[in-house]
Amino acid sequence: MIRMDRRLFEHFDMILMLFICMVCTMALFNLYSASFPHSEYGVAPYVRQGYFFLMGVCAFVFAISFDYRELHSLNYPFYVLIIFLLVIAFFVGDEAGGSQRWINLGFFRLQPSEPAKLMLVIALASFYSRKEVADGYSIRQLLVPVGLTAIPFVLILLQPDLGTSLMFGIIFVSMTVFVKLRMSTYVIMGSLALGLGGFAWEQLLKPYQKQRIQTFLNPEKDPMGHGYQIVQSKIAVGSGGTFGKGYMEGTQGHLHFLPERHTDFAFAVWGEEWGFAGSLIFLGIYFMLLLWGIYVAMHAKDRFGVLLAFGVVTLIFWQAIINLLMILGFLPVVGIPLPLVSYGGSSLLTTMFALGILMNVRMRRFQSLQSVET
């Protein structure tokens, strides 16, 4: 039984909560417009997303209800469960858009690759918090984290969802670099990555994946084909101008010029309707949330807390950056959502749970009574 400490409430971070609420509110607002006309869907996406937010709140509350240090041990079954789901999804999952895999739970189509990202963050945070090396990790010491990353990476790559699988690599690199490596480790890892990348381009990438990357290099060349999405997304954002077309007035989105307008390209709808000014406000709040996450990490009481908070920020930050750079035409179209903003229950629940962990670290920044008592 977990004892509820009075200080938990005292340390509940209202600023973090405020940022989360603001982003979620704007996101839901945006989704209402982005999925217009709603008659095209069985249940309008903003309604479904609303339910997911409620579930997300539950996930958030659950995530703060226990001491995050419990994750050291909870981590194992969580890891095993997610890998199991990924395997299930690979064999019996539904395919959507030729890449992502879902497990149909009836009321909800679970995309196990989303919680898998958080799973990796927790696993790595747990690993790196237990072993500390003054002069950095050697390559041999990294075998375990590499293995932890490689299992979901390969399973998702086989789906085949290149974009999502690369997220695991990015999380691994971010967290590993953060905890300090030996110089020799950098060199070896770097050359290994280059070699693997070349091999992957030649042998592993599917033609459509190569096509996407090539299209990205020159999207205007084929505006009705593969470059279409990027061009339309740029037109949507650009046509918003300084102050935007006004809420619900975005023509690019409403007339279906914009692809995936309520999922991966949801922010393009915001950009079109609210313009540069609105985008600046939105991104300002979004990035303040991330910077606040760093602040939380700085005030964490132990190494695990720092790594967890940093990992959660990493998870949200890189997805957001990749998504935004894609929408703004700097990256090829990869199926990476903008956390909290893009429609999708798996991503939203995962993100809310991750933010819950962040809050958990924040709330338990004081020295625990247990350690005082013992």
Added chain:
Amino acid sequence: MGLKLFFKEIDDISEHDEGALDLLKKRLLGAAVVIIVFFTIIVLRLWSLQVTHGKDYERRAYNNRVQVQRVVAPRGHILDRNGNEIVTNRPSFNVVLIRKDSRDLGAVLKRLAPVLEKDVSELWKKIREASGTPRYLPIRLKEDIDWETLAYLENHNHDFSGVRIEVQPVRVYHYGNLAANTLGYLGSISKKELAKADKKIYSGGDIIGKRGLERLRESDLRGEKGKNYSEVNAKGFEQQLLKSIDPLPGREIRLTLDVALQQVAETFMDAGEKSGAVVAMEVNTGRLLTVVSTPSIHIDQFVGGISHTNWKALLDNPKHPLINKAVQANYPPGSTYKMVTALAGLGKGVINEHTVFYCPGYYRFGNRTYRCWKRGGHGPVNLKKAISQSCDVYFYQVGQRVGVNSLAEYAQKLGLGKKTGVDMEHEKRGLTPTKEWKLKYRKGKWQEGETLSVAIGQGFNLVTPIQMCVMTATLANGGRVYRPQLVETVVDPEGNVVESFKPEMVNEVKGLDRYFRLIREGMVEVVQGKRGTARSVAIEGLRIGGKTGTAQVVKIAVYRHLKEKDIPYKFRDHAWFTCYAPAEHPEIAVTVMVEHGLHGGSGAGPVARAILSEYFRNRLENVNSEMAIAH
């Protein structure tokens, strides 16, 4: 099992110490910097897209969103002076294919081909040609299908997914080929025309006036296209019609032409398979009543685009149906030119009405003998007799005395040698030779003998039938040269008259009234006199003044001894007849030119007679009935 062991090992890893934690936290500052850097990159990119290039993207978004379909305006109607519709429009039903709506295209085309009487490969070709264009744009498979095909397609539309019927106005010619060369025809705008055209008005595939009045009056006739603005989504599906601007029909043009007269002239020319031209004009205004050129183009061949074979046949036809012979062809005027010589003689004081020359049937000049057409000679000849019997010898002597430059001077006063300025394209200017002209263009000194040829309308002289008509009208009205005009009124769709006929006098010859009268007396004698060369043209109850002309095509005497019917067609003389009526108060001038028609009186006269009979029909009937009552 292995996995459990693996996690066990991790659990055993020892705990942290405070110093290392602080070091780790310092690294967080680097993470914050990374976040801020990326945030800045994204904000700068947003600034570039939304603020710097916002206007460009706004325009692209608008084009993306709104699909503009142009709606062709019905072209202006063309009417005759009495309001008879000559050219109007009717709907043409075209079969088009919209690929995005089509399922199982192969099967559809296979079913469609026999209905359209086309080969499947032909249809595929049209579809391949359109590859690369948006799939919602219609591809035209066949134009102007008949009612039966239309009914079949409508009744079986479930068999033809993606196949639509598109309605487009096309020209209807209510009088067939009537005035076809003058009215002209339509065709698809060419790349060259499109390059020069105003892009706000024209776009590829437009139908525009290619020739004749349809071309010259394109800006009046075309109207303004309508536009349908519809919102479409990225897949090209129409979401809703945003705005629709109805097309503004073209302006209606009422011509000065008289369909009845035009028909009479054409019927006569066609019946005799005569190649040539007829021009009838109001003497005191310049209004054209009839402009005929035969053989004419077959206007129906041009509806929906002329075929290559038909076009080649037109080009290869030795009678040049594409040329409007009334204005676009020069001919030697022959004896019709003698009025010019007479006027020059009178004007220069070389002759008066009493001057008599003796005609023995030839005139000797230098070491050459110039023959009169009448071998036996006309005997003593005064001006009136010279004109009425077309005595060559008389005019040789007049011409010789005034000189070629004076002949040219008076010819030009009467409107020859320069364009009349009629509303028709590619007008020829004719030629009134002078000494200077020959020196300049023929690099030779003028020979006095050449003046004699010019004096009887041969030699270097060239006129167009419309010039001859203008000249005749000028003689008839006493010296006023009018610009011949075709358009009476131009009326916009609201009924406002935007343009209406005004007589335009190009030149007025003053002080020669008496000479004009003398010449007219001679011309009346041509038709009304007992020995006139055009007695056959005379109409009871109407006095007509006229002049015949026979223009040599070749000088070679080889064919002279042959019977007329044995002379090869292309070497036969051209026949002219030009006249005006009524003689007392002239109203109408008629000029008939029949290529290789041999004799003015017999070859060209009957056409003029028919036109005058039609023009004066009501008055002649009244006169006749009055006379019947008096008797």
